[in-house]
Amino acid sequence: xxxxxxxxxxxxxxxxxxxxxxxxxxxxxxxxxxxxxxxxxxxxxxxxxxxxxxxxxxxxxxxxxxxxxxxxxxxxxxxxxxxxxxxxxxxxxxxxxxxxxxxxxxxxxxxxxxxxxxxxxxxxxxxxxxxxxxxxxxxxxxxxxxxxxxxxxxxxxxxxxxxxxxxxxxxxxxxxxxxxxxxxxxxxxxxxxxxxxxxxxxxxxxxxxxxxxxxxxxxxxxxxxxxxxxxxxxxxxxxxxxxxxxxxxxxxxxxxxxxxxxxxxxxxxxxxxxxxxxxxxxxxxxxxxxxxxxxxxxxxxxxxxxxxxxxxxxxxxxxxxxxxxxxxxxxxxxxxxxxxxxxxxxxxxxxxxxxxxxxxxxxxxxxxxxxxxxxxxxxxxxxxxxxxxxxxxxxxxxxxxxxxxxxxxxxxxxxxxxxxxxxxxxxxxxxxxxxxxxxxxxxxxxxxxxxxxxxxxxxxxxxxxxxxxxxxxxxxxxxxxxxxxxxxxxxxxxx
Ligand code: ADP
Numbered sequence: 001x002x003x004x005x006x007x008x009x010x011x012x013x014x015x016x017x018x019x020x021x022x023x024x025x026x027x028x029x030x031x032x033x034x035x036x037x038x039x040x041x042x043x044x045x046x047x048x049x050x051x052x053x054x055x056x057x058x059x060x061x062x063x064x065x066x067x068x069x070x071x072x073x074x075x076x077x078x079x080x081x082x083x084x085x086x087x088x089x090x091x092x093x094x095x096x097x098x099x100x101x102x103x104x105x106x107x108x109x110x111x112x113x114x115x116x117x118x119x120x121x122x123x124x125x126x127x128x129x130x131x132x133x134x135x136x137x138x139x140x141x142x143x144x145x146x147x148x149x150x151x152x153x154x155x156x157x158x159x160x161x162x163x164x165x166x167x168x169x170x171x172x173x174x175x176x177x178x179x180x181x182x183x184x185x186x187x188x189x190x191x192x193x194x195x196x197x198x199x200x201x202x203x204x205x206x207x208x209x210x211x212x213x214x215x216x217x218x219x220x221x222x223x224x225x226x227x228x229x230x231x232x233x234x235x236x237x238x239x240x241x242x243x244x245x246x247x248x249x250x251x252x253x254x255x256x257x258x259x260x261x262x263x264x265x266x267x268x269x270x271x272x273x274x275x276x277x278x279x280x281x282x283x284x285x286x287x288x289x290x291x292x293x294x295x296x297x298x299x300x301x302x303x304x305x306x307x308x309x310x311x312x313x314x315x316x317x318x319x320x321x322x323x324x325x326x327x328x329x330x331x332x333x334x335x336x337x338x339x340x341x342x343x344x345x346x347x348x349x350x351x352x353x354x355x356x357x358x359x360x361x362x363x364x365x366x367x368x369x370x371x372x373x374x375x376x377x378x379x380x381x382x383x384x385x386x387x388x389x390x391x392x393x394x395x396x397x398x399x400x401x402x403x404x405x406x407x408x409x410x411x412x413x414x415x416x417x418x419x420x421x422x423x424x425x426x427x428x429x430x431x432x433x434x435x436x437x438x439x440x441x442x443x444x445x446x447x448x449x450x451x452x453x454x455x456x457x458x459x460x461x462x463x464x465x466x467x468x469x470x471x472x473x474x475x476x477x478x479x480x481x482x483x484x485x486x487x488x489x490x491x492x493x494x495x
Contacts, residue, residue: 047200069144093157131182379424402432
């Protein structure tokens with residue numbers, strides 16, 4: 001496994017981290033919103049129930065007053081068996097009943113004012129409301145004939161605790177009854193700072209006691225579904241890791257397949273080059289053997305000793321030499337046929353460069369070579385795709401090998417694509433040590449190599465393939481240092 005530098009690590013992992021973060025954040029926001037919506041729904045249900053229960057309770061007070069007024073004439077004042085006296089046992093929140101008989105006066109003036117108002121509205125009227133003390137109280141006055149009534153009501157006793165939907169001690173919801181700027185705390189709840197706040201405001205369904213029910217629920221950050229969010233982020237990380245492992249596997253497989261293809265072509269073509277080289281190398285000696293043995297035969301004819309044997313040996317040598325020459329000739333002809341004479345496809349030079357660079361990406365990365373592709377002009381050429389890819393692959397491989405000889409910081413590889421005079425032009429430019437002037441004329445010769453372990457067949461194969469497709473391959477020096485290999489191929493559509 002190759003070691004990556006910090007910037008390379010950042011380049012590889014930053015986009016993945018970004019994707020992980022975006023998907024995780026999106027999921028977490030959705031989870032949090034769902035949780036908040038559920039909390040809000042539960043809160044609103046509780047608040048509505050409280051409002052309904054309280055409304056039902058306070059309406060009872062109006063009914064009690066109306067009943068007292070109807071039951072007149074009431075028992076004389078001070079009677080212990082009057083309905084007024086028994087009320088508290090039925091309605092514990094009613095702390096007392098006051099009655100003003102005709103001609104009598106209320107013990108305090110505010111009840112007078114309330115009675116006046118009640119007489120006008122013909123409904124019960126609120127008096128002496130005290131919501132601020134721990135045990136809130138208020139009075140409800142109904143003007144009637146002959147006696148008017150006033151109830152003293154305990155707010156805390158009014159709360160229907162048995163039907164209350166929330167656990168009073170632990171519920172986070174704060175419930176208050178608000179009247180004329182005063183607030184009676186029904187349920188304290190926990191109202192902390194920060195987070196989200198839900199509110200419910202609604203007046204009780206009663207004309208005389210239309211107190212406002214105010215419910216507040218503060219949802220703190222700690223109430224968000226952190227466990228679910230963390231599990232989601234982990235699941236996303238696992239899925240992304242699996243996906244990128246699968247991607248890596250797939251591209252490794254593709255690269256291996258492509259390398260195999262290029263390798264097979266290279267091997268086949270190298271064998272062809274090898275055969276061509278052998279033919280070139282062996283043809284001359286074989287011709288010489290032929291000429292010499294024929295001369296020897298003539299000389300031996302002058303010598304009477306072992307004449308028949310010598311003649312037979314020479315005949316055999318002649319026959320073998322001819323057979324060898326024929327074999328080599330056949331081999332050469334078949335090699336020549338292997339090189340495509342007429343290119344059949346329209347191939348994008350840039351595409352060929354991209355697939356070669358894709359194959360060699362791990363090599364470039366391992367060597368720390370900065371590669372740049374400049375498309376000066378798009379070039380669609382007539383070529384045999386695999387042969388073209390083979391040439392580009394060889395040229396880039398050679399450049400990478402040459403770049404090994406210079407410090408990592410100076411390793412640059414640039415590929416230029418353009419067109420000139422009906423030809424597509426591909427230039428592979430490196431900043432390696434370059435080619436010495438006396439070496440330059442030999443680099444395309446079969447078996448010429450300056451590389452340890454080199455075969456010296458790559459460039460000669462490339463040149464054969466290029467000329468087989470109607471193109472050319474040449475080399476020159478790069479300034480101030482390095483080599484430039486220029487491949488030209490006929491453009492598919494000529495201007
Ligand atoms: P091999 O790579 O097996 O040596 P090639 O035919 O590919 O065979 O290359 C022949 C020779 O050309 C190399 O040994 C090297 O001396 C020279 N050569 C090829 N490409 C470059 C290059 N980019 N920079 C310098 N020299 C090069």
